[in-house]
Amino acid sequence: MSEELSKQYNPKEIEDKWYKYWEDNNLFAAKPALDKSSYSIVIPPPNVTGALHMGHALNNTIQDILIRYQRMKGKNVLWMPGTDHAGIATQNVVEKTLAKEGLKRQDLGRDKFIERVWQWKELYGSTIIRQLKKLGASCDWSRLRFTMDCEYSIAVTEVFVRLYEKKLIYRGTYIINWCPRCLTALSDEEAAHKELQGSLYYLKYPLKDNPKEFIKVATTRPETMLGDTAVAVNPKDKRYKKYIGKILILPLMNRQIKIIADTLVDMEFGTGAVKVTPAHDPNDYMLGKKHNLEFINVLSPDGTMNAAAEKFCGLDRFIAREKIVEELRSMGLLEKIQPHTLSAGHCYRCHTLVEPYLSKQWFVKMKPLAKPAIAAVKKGHIKFHPERWQKVYLNWMENIQDWCISRQIWWGHRIPVYYCKECQVGKSQINSKFKSQKSKIENGVIVSRTKPDKCPKCGSIELTQDEDVLDTWFSSWLWPFATLYWPKENADLKYFYPTATLVTAPEIIFFWVARMIMAGLEFKKQIPFKDVYIHGTVRDIEGKKMSKSLGNIIDPLEIISQYGTCALRFSIISITACGQDVYLSKEKFEQGRNFANKIWNASRFILMNLNPDDVAVDLCVFFKQEKLDIVNRWILSRFYTTLEKVGKELDNFKFNEAANSLYAFFWHEFCDWYIELAKPQILEKNTQVVMFKILEKYLRILHPFMPFITEEIWQKLPGAKGSIMQQTWPHLQNELINKNDEEQMQLAFDIINTIRNMRQELEVDLTSRIEIKLTPANKEGRDSLEQLIPYIKNLAKIENLIFSEKYIVQKNEYACVLKNMHIVMPLQGIVDAEEIYKKNQAKIDKLKFEIKNKETMLANKDFLGRAPKEIVDTEKTKLNDMHQQIVKLEAIKNGLR
């Protein structure tokens, strides 16, 4: 007898204890074992700067459920943990701390700054890891990786070199997204398009031949006009035909620019004439190349105007915009300003408006990499859950653009490219004026796995490494195999790769998921994972995305300290339908807390009443030897039905349904009915065994969802050996599932509930014991009811239960119809007979209507031909029941009159 369990579940006291126990006993450790098949998951590495938020909580709970489930099912599991160096984000954070000391990174210099970042990482970088442990994550922490680890860098460099050698990496000058705050190039994915209220400015450019005649152009960014080198019109446009080839004078700059014709120009938009700024707009860049125009860069990297902007030099782009508009207005060259909404890219890290900017960067040619990655998904080698994300993936992959991978920041993997001064090599010259696209730059570029001592061509030792670092995602896309020390082909890599499932959020399908598939196929010649489970976005109760800046965060750690980890995990899983967004409020975690408490108290009750000597038996053997009563048979059947259901749901990534199945079984069947029914016979051996075995097995299937509470209770069970983590997932025992027993019990429950209803309806004292007459429709019904009598009597508080053969209702009696059953109760107190009469009449009318529908359905040849036999049969029995009910209702009705 255990009496040490407190009245309420107290998570704080036990969670850390059990987590430590698991770690101390190496229960998370994964080693290749040839006699077992592997199941591995790589964690989406959180940023080292990160702190646990609800998105992590959801993401990692799902992974932990999968891992713990597969571990118990006998798979050799690996959950690979790690963090991401998060180039720009981390650099920003460290720069902020520097700013507090009044320093800039340039004050420290590159090496010192990077040292500071590493220091910062040592101090704060493991915060998120500690928090993941609070969440119960069962990662193999001995394998913790970081995307800037030495060995990881080897993989990154290897990949760069291989791609370069395959001519899939190239350097070139193109319009890229430039963040003037972070002072770096961004990939297309890192420039998040947002709508903003802007203006459309109509400018007038005078013709050289006739300064009184103007061509009007419309622009949203008037400051770029300083870099205009042409105006373009559509060749079909009648308004402008006569001007094609003529020369305009660019105001403020007094530069001569040509009017060119190109079909790209939309005649409908603006004035139909468009200013062409090849250095500051992707479309204009294309026009510039096509028509051999000059490329004039008028912006500095920090978003101020540069020397090419002459008198506007040094002004911020937005101030310059105002000044230029003012000056044009005073010159009479501003036609009008219209409000205009446009969508423009913003830096995904600092939300600054990015500038399309001409600069020399490194790119990955994506089309050849995308091809096999598209095929892998189309052939079904990789499956998305829910399926709809497959379309999103394919759509992006089929329209993929080259990937700009160089970043002008310091924190990250240095590009493994070296330039030989002797061989006349230029380095990335962002701020240079562009005169010619044809440069000899590729001469003297050395791409090498290790730093070369001298130039292989001329032998010069004057080598400088490229200043830039690689996009963070250029290391993340190698995560599934680089964490296993690729390019070394070791035993771990062979055993655990490819991984089984990737669990992630929709936001990073392009950034990460798609690229991992490409990398896996390119470098490992194998898909990186078989299933991709995309969960929803966590939002607040108003549907807004949870974010620090909006201040609508619910802190998972706060929920953990208030309600416990198990409550957090259970709640968040039970409200996360496959791929749907999650709307959270604090109150939603009460359900998880209440459930944990319910499990706690039910277990406490069972343990208080348990005789340990009785329960040390094998359930199946016991079941075959003993003749169990229907209540015990029923709950066993229900348990195994639930076990089967939960297994299927987990295999199909239906986590919320699995959680709800577990919840409904335990609370509404095991506690509400079984324990209540079993109380009078709780000391009988049969009940002891069944009650205990179900609790013990149930704890195991609940464990992946609620690891701490199940471990705590498990350890208190008599005969418990080791951790619940090490137990096997219960085997399905089909012979214990008995649908007939389930139906019988359901009938008993219905009777009990009906009697309770009748008492309430008739205002009969609910505590008093009364006498009830039951009229089963046939002998079988009667036989099956006889074994249920004690239970029904007890729960429905019936003094005496009499079977009667006739349907006749006496004068001071009231009756109800339940399926093919007739329940008669003596009338007590004052009851409005007329009202009951009317109610019955309404029921009869409704039934008649339904009978009519059923009859036409059953008379229909199409239905009989198409519908499965089972359905036809059940429909027929239903119809029969209905007819019988009508008869009985009529009898009751007539009795009342």
Next chain:
RNA sequence: GGGCGCAUAGCUCAGUUGGUUAGAGCGCUACAUUCACAUUGUAGAGGUCAUAGGUUCAACUCCUAUUGCGCCCACCA
């Protein structure tokens, strides 16, 4: 401009390939309380399944259109 998702009880949402009387949690109402659990129990009220058509013996479920909300992608200056 293209694509996707959502609309079901007062609120938040489930509902597997069309087939019981459409479910859960929270909230609300009534009753219960030395009994494992008030973080409880029993019951109740509350739904024209967004709207309009169509397919079908049968539609919350499939098709078409409409409305409202949300998300993603896109070079309209």
